[in-house]
Amino acid sequence: MCRIIAIANQKGGVGKTTTCVNLGIGLARAGEKVLLVEADAQGSMAVSLGIQEPDELDVTLVNIMEKIINDEDVEPGEGIIHHEEGIDFIPANIELAGLETSLVNVMCREQVLRLYLDGIKDGYDYILIDCMPSLGMITINALVAADSVLIPVEAAYLPVKGLQQLIKTIGKVHRRLNPRLSILGILLTKVDRRTNFAKDISEQIREVYGNNIHIFENCIPMSVRAAETTAEGKSIYLHDPKGIVAEEYRHLTGEVLADEK
Numbered sequence: 001m002c003r004i005i006a007i008a009n010q011k012g013g014v015g016k017t018t019t020c021v022n023l024g025i026g027l028a029r030a031g032e033k034v035l036l037v038e039a040d041a042q043g044s045m046a047v048s049l050g051i052q053e054p055d056e057l058d059v060t061l062v063n064i065m066e067k068i069i070n071d072e073d074v075e076p077g078e079g080i081i082h083h084e085e086g087i088d089f090i091p092a093n094i095e096l097a098g099l100e101t102s103l104v105n106v107m108c109r110e111q112v113l114r115l116y117l118d119g120i121k122d123g124y125d126y127i128l129i130d131c132m133p134s135l136g137m138i139t140i141n142a143l144v145a146a147d148s149v150l151i152p153v154e155a156a157y158l159p160v161k162g163l164q165q166l167i168k169t170i171g172k173v174h175r176r177l178n179p180r181l182s183i184l185g186i187l188l189t190k191v192d193r194r195t196n197f198a199k200d201i202s203e204q205i206r207e208v209y210g211n212n213i214h215i216f217e218n219c220i221p222m223s224v225r226a227a228e229t230t231a232e233g234k235s236i237y238l239h240d241p242k243g244i245v246a247e248e249y250r251h252l253t254g255e256v257l258a259d260e261k
């Protein structure tokens with residue numbers, strides 16, 4: 001059965017895309033059939049997967065969602081790109097921001113992505129949705145389509161403050177629109193292990209949320225090697241296979257696999 005995981009946090013730059021790409025490729029390396037869906041107008045997942053100019057792509061998630069909205073057929077495989085590291089992905093670009101605005105007047109506006117994924121999910125073991133840094137209609141679409149949410153949180157003061165709002169939104173979507181939705185866990189990212197501050201923040205998150213929400217055992221360290229992967233257009237497993245970030249993403253992949261079985 002396919003598991004759909006939204007990777008969400010309305011705070012920008014916390015490692016959503018990096019986690020989506022490296023968890024997705026990690027799952028594919030473990031033999032799972034994986035689709036990554038970019039639900040972010042910045043196109044950073046497309047760039048991370050080697051597409052230099054996402055704004056010049058002919059078909060993106062926007063075209064697919066527009067077809068669903070207009071009740072048109074989406075051809076099998078339409079807009080899906082096969083990546084050499086063993087995953088499929090659907091990129092997005094700046095046009096997604098325009099679609100977000102026009103969704104306001106659409107019937108079943110929260111369900112568009114779910115309707116699309118319902119039609120293709122049988123072909124995959126995992127679908128990971130890389131959300132945009134907002135709690136707007138595209139992110140709500142992702143939460144309605146998903147079975148669970150993985151929340152990357154940067155180990156710093158302000159990102160932690162925004163967490164409560166995200167958890168409230170997930171609760172609302174669960175109650176009103178998608179009773180299947182649960183929180184898979186909080187993943188601490190960009191952890192600077194040399195400082196006590198990062199350690200304090202990690203402990204604070206475990207203390208405040210740990211009783212109700214799973215906090216992933218491992219955390220992703222701050223590392224220039226991780227930052228380089230975005231520009232390199234490849235996963236951490238190819239860029240720095242023996243490094244600590246690859247090790248931590250392998251560990252995360254194992255935790256996600258163990259949880260979903």
Ligand SMILES: Nc1ncnc2c1ncn2[C@@H]1O[C@H](COP(=O)(O)OP(=O)(O)OP(=O)(O)O)[C@@H](O)[C@H]1O
Nearest residue numbers: 012013014015016017018133221222223226227230
């Ligand atoms: N562990 C890490 N250590 C250092 N830099 C990182 C790490 N993970 C990601 N980065 C870098 O931080 C920046 C933001 O990461 P990423 O794009 O994954 O975050 P995001 O939450 O998806 O951002 P946005 O909200 O803008 O979509 C990128 O330049 C990325 O290369």
